[in-house]
Amino acid sequence: MADSQPFRPAGRADRAGRTLGSRQLAALLPDPAGMRPAYRHLAQAISALILDGRIALHVRLPAERELATALHTSRTTVTAVYDLLRESGYAHSRQGSGTWTALPEGRTPHGISRLLGPQDTAIDLARAAPGLPERALTEALAEVAPQLGAHAHTPGYHPYGLPELRAAIAERFTRRGLATVPEQILVTSGAQHALTLVLGLLCRPGDRVMVENPTYPNALDAMRRARLRTVSVPVTDTGWDIEIIESTLRQAVPQLAFLIPDFHNPTGCLMPEEERVRTLRAAQRSGSWLVIDETLADLALDVPAPPPFASHAAPLGRPLPERGRELVEGTGQLITLGSMSKTHWGGLRIGWLRAPSRLVTELAGQRVATDMGGSVLDQLLALALLSRAGELLPPRLEQLREQRAALSAALAAHAPGWAWQLPPGGLSLWVDLGAPLASALAGRVLDYGVRIEGGAYFATDPGLFEQRLRIPYTMTPDTLREAVRRMAVAVADGLPHSSATRRPHWVA
Helix, strand or coil: CCCCCCCCCCCCCCCCCCECCHHHHHHHCCCCCCCCCHHHHHHHHHHHHHHHCCCCCCCECCCHHHHHHHHCCCHHHHHHHHHHHHHHCCEEEECCCEEEECCCCCCCCHHHHCCCCCCCCCEECCCCCCCCCHHHHHHHHHHHHHHHHHHCCCCCCCCCCCHHHHHHHHHHHHHCCCCCCHHHEEEECCHHHHHHHHHHHHCCCCCEEEEEECCCHHHHHHHHHCCCEEEEEEEECCEECHHHHHHHHHHHCCCEEEECCCCCCCCCCCCCHHHHHHHHHHHHHHCCEEEEECCCCCCECCCCCCCCHHHHCCCCCCCCCCCCHHHHCCCCCEEEEEECHHHHHHHHCCEEEECCHHHHHHHHHHHHCCCCCCCHHHHHHHHHHHHCHHHHHHHHHHHHHHHHHHHHHHHHHHCCCCECCCCCECCEEEEECCCCCHHHHHHHHHHHCEECCEHHHHCCCCCCCCCEEEEECCCCHHHHHHHHHHHHHHHHCCCCCCCCCCCCCCCC
């Protein structure tokens, strides 16, 4: 008979710090009062949090009595919740060791499934990523084929990235107004890989990290997996509140701050120059690292493309904190992330970071433990495409303007009660539904052939942005019009309001 025990990594279950507190879990869950049956609703909420990654796998759930007290419900209810989780494969128990989270066989974590294409004919609005024109790819492949042959007689390992690609990225920064040398560039497998390397080197479990709210969900997931404590600052339709950013840096003193100032994902806002300068000064005073995501900076539709955030930085005029001193002495604590995923094609998996050269060396040493270096073929393709940016980018921007206009017109025609602002750049609209319907709509509209993410997926805390949808305009105008029509029909057919609680939350 096959072993029916759930998969458990060796030693993982006994690792210190892998227990989820009762107040933490209670804060993630809806109020059971008024729900019938309460145990089923709570079990569904916990399983959804496990699939979303907001509750990690292989962590011990709180004792039944403690969770019942935190939820203000009976222990019998919590016992039924845990029984249902075990029956459905989301938990397992061991005698004397408690109840631990698990992933049922055949289920896929949400972070993976959202990156996979729909298995049917659904219109996929869950991913804000454009495709690459086929001709551009085939021409680039023909161009790099002889170069690849020249590399075939080498080991092919380049922990820093191909020297010629590092030089091209450095020259790109210089051309945008920030003098840069290749030694300040590390080529990575996308911007997400770069962020993960930075978090692994500069942060320790329990460190505070300042993030925008809402923000890029995969960045949040990387921080949760690194067991960091997020401190959020709001981004509204009108942008950032710079005084909140300054006070958060001053009072919370985060180890690191992660910001998307260029056509912010998902709101589309562009941070003004004055606010960039004030943010830099506040980070200098607090001694916090600034990690700036510039993956959308080139997608300027109505304004000039912004210069690099780091071009506003002044030399540090104060002693550095002891931690990290040897990496940044005299150079500043600022890291810039970039990528080709939004401007060209995510399938290349080419990103980069710009940082002090000594920090680049430390990060390269860390990346060797994971992948030793990126694909030579992909890097040669990236080099060829970057060299043609002046030819490829203008038609891409014009196409995005046309698609943005089509999406906006379709929303005005089919969903006049919804509200949005046209962003000056980027890839998506941040739409206000006027009611907390987003999660219900995202679930229901699958039956109408559309896949989309509710606003809560971009929130630092559960229960927020239930009235919001991020709608990318990366598809053809006809496809966008049809998607909006289907969503409007789903709303007209009736949706329940979300039961998400408005209480304060912690993120597990």
